Amino acid sequence: MSNRNTIREELNELNSKLNANADPTPYSVPEGYFTGFAASVMAKIKGESADFITQELTELSPLLAGISRTMPFSVPKDYFQSNIEGVKAFTEEEDSLVLSFIDKEMPYQVPTGYFANVPEQVLEKITNKGRVVPMFKRNWMRLAVAAAVTGIIALSGIVYFNNRGDGQVTVNDPVAVVKKASTEELNDFIKTTAVDEKTQLTVKNKTPKTEAKKLFADVSDKELDAFLDQMPADDEIDIN
Amino acid sequence: MALTDRSDAELLMQFRQPQTKEPAFTSIIKKYQEKLYWHIRRMVVDHDDANDVLQNVFIRVWNGLENFREDSQLYTWLYRIATNESLTFLEQQKKRSAVSLSDVETGLSNKIKADKHFDPNKLEWKLQLAIQQLPEKQKLVFSLRYYDEMPYEEMSRVLETSEGALKASYHHAVKKIEDYIKNH
Numbered sequence A: 001m002s003n004r005n006t007i008r009e010e011l012n013e014l015n016s017k018l019n020a021n022a023d024p025t026p027y028s029v030p031e032g033y034f035t036g037f038a039a040s041v042m043a044k045i046k047g048e049s050a051d052f053i054t055q056e057l058t059e060l061s062p063l064l065a066g067i068s069r070t071m072p073f074s075v076p077k078d079y080f081q082s083n084i085e086g087v088k089a090f091t092e093e094e095d096s097l098v099l100s101f102i103d104k105e106m107p108y109q110v111p112t113g114y115f116a117n118v119p120e121q122v123l124e125k126i127t128n129k130g131r132v133v134p135m136f137k138r139n140w141m142r143l144a145v146a147a148a149v150t151g152i153i154a155l156s157g158i159v160y161f162n163n164r165g166d167g168q169v170t171v172n173d174p175v176a177v178v179k180k181a182s183t184e185e186l187n188d189f190i191k192t193t194a195v196d197e198k199t200q201l202t203v204k205n206k207t208p209k210t211e212a213k214k215l216f217a218d219v220s221d222k223e224l225d226a227f228l229d230q231m232p233a234d235d236e237i238d239i240n
Numbered sequence B: 001m002a003l004t005d006r007s008d009a010e011l012l013m014q015f016r017q018p019q020t021k022e023p024a025f026t027s028i029i030k031k032y033q034e035k036l037y038w039h040i041r042r043m044v045v046d047h048d049d050a051n052d053v054l055q056n057v058f059i060r061v062w063n064g065l066e067n068f069r070e071d072s073q074l075y076t077w078l079y080r081i082a083t084n085e086s087l088t089f090l091e092q093q094k095k096r097s098a099v100s101l102s103d104v105e106t107g108l109s110n111k112i113k114a115d116k117h118f119d120p121n122k123l124e125w126k127l128q129l130a131i132q133q134l135p136e137k138q139k140l141v142f143s144l145r146y147y148d149e150m151p152y153e154e155m156s157r158v159l160e161t162s163e164g165a166l167k168a169s170y171h172h173a174v175k176k177i178e179d180y181i182k183n184h
Helices: A002-013 A037-060 A079-091 A114-128 A140-162 A174-180 A183-192 A209-215 A221-230 B008-015 B018-044 B047-067 B074-096 B101-114 B123-132 B136-147 B152-159 B163-183
Strands: none
Touching: A114 B018, A114 B047, A140 A174, A140 A183, A140 A221, B008 B018, B008 B047, B008 B074, B018 B047, B018 B074, B018 B136, B047 B074, B074 B136, B074 B152, B101 B123, B123 B136, B123 B163, B136 B152, B136 B163, B152 B163
16 A cells, blocks of 8 residues: 555656556456466366367377277286375374364463563573583582581581490481581580590491592592591501 | 564574674574464463473574575464474473373373363363373374464474374364264
């Protein structure tokens, strides 16, 4: 419509007598012409095709034109029938009667003005992508010392539960019990546990050296020395 | 002429010029965002999830468009990214909640039912529920063919699957959807 208005204005400027509103196609078409057009063309193609080929053959070779076109080769019984389902899947799309009743318009709603804001949001994300804010500040020393202390506490707990006397509640899974205990409970246990000749709180002979080495693999000697200085003197821990 | 009216080739050329990169990219978003959005939303159901995936898609487009080889149509490439991002999103959801994929599909069906406009009596909503019963690949094939009317040739490039397999997949998907709608 806007094109027509532009053309009309242009014609007015040129003082043209041409009428921009005039029907560009003044010719008339027989009623129902287009409705039956496709069918008439197909009929012509089929008719012409069959007649044309027969005529052509007759002209070329009357002998061949007189021979039956039935194929002499045989085909296994039900060969074509057995392929129908598979062939249909590949060659045609069955029109679904059920789907034909369903409106293709999506029933989901979209927030008002959503699409207008997408380009801006995407560009904002792209320009902000360069700034990387780490979630956690890494302090390896703190982590290493914490790992060392946790390991010692866990092993102490295992030793404690393994050396429990009669009459006490037995624990089937001491590791699980130690894990459930809070840090405060474990600290209290270490501080209050009496150390005597029989139950020396030591991991010297209980913990395989390889296990201890693994626990302290990422802890420097300096840090361990600092830690040991803080521990009570009667705790013996051999990590070598 | 508005940038959105320009051909993909022109937009790509504009994108590769530093001074017109951003306007060209904006135009690409405006040109394809709705199609990609609905393709994504049919997979993930929830608008907020679809929004996240859509934005991730365009961020990937920004990063990768410079090296786009143009051996396929731009929209084919965009659809492939959108498909992969949707599948990645669903995979992450599965891992995050430590549930099986069938539970993810149940979750998506529940999201549909939780939509405030959900009407169980309307065929359009039943169709969405039926689609969620399909395996992911079949869901994609059905969505691309039924809603986007994508030719199988193009679909085979998007999904990197043979045309024959896609036709068979669509055939089965339609049957399953019909059965679901008839039985519910």
